[in-house]
Amino acid sequence: MRKASVFLFSLAVLLAFQVGSAFADSKLDQTVDKLIGIDYDYGGTTTSGFDCSGFTGYVFKKLGINLPRSSRDMFSWDQGKKVDRDDLRAGDLVFFNTSGNGVSHVGIYVGNNKFAHAASKGVTITSMSESYYVKRYLGARRIMDTATYEKVATEQEAVEVAVK
Template identity: 60%
Template structure:
């Protein structure tokens, strides 16, 4: 029950923060992330039963037909570098939380926020502007092509295939 309440609360927060006019609202990407919100943190986890950070991004991208490796440093080697001011929904954002290079990853959701599997709070939405993340931000990568972005951020598709 706690998971459903947390997911519902965070989902409402997403709707209010990104607005219904956003390309991200009510899309396949949004629906996939929304269903994972509130999931517990589990080291090595790759399902809604529990995720670690790269397991969460693997899960989200697998639902849109893109295969990612299960390690944030390996994910950082993929895609095209993107400036923070150029971020769009679906870009991966990377952080150095261990002091040893890229060690955390999340999915940018728009409006300066990203979804990720926090080791202390499970799958949540955080602000890139939070001091903790500002101090640890490494960079961002665009994994999706423009065509794939249009496909997964369109709000006119059928969501029945998203689990």
């Protein structure tokens, strides 16, 4: 009887986590998750391979937002509003100086102090606290207005879609 109880409890916990994960993703999360592991390709803008700005532009195009092509242009784009690091929200663009010559890398803040980006090892999610990026962080830009943010970057939308 005890083995059956342990099995049923384990199954209930497993199912709870499975159901929870189905409801926890936003449209932004789902779009990024499908791209994790794709190879890095300098100048790449497709699922055959991405560079950092190609990846960022691809994700936002899937969300209905067109961005400038380069990380430098994204950083200075007049549609983006400067955001303090302490005020980052999912979907904000984060910029780094990885070349020693100003803006040279961009990623998408995904929450929990992490960002998605195309790095030399491919599309990945990295902690903003990683020492390499802490030293090279230049700033962030918010490109989504509140309505767009709520539509594509919050869990609420995913719950509504999952329920339908």
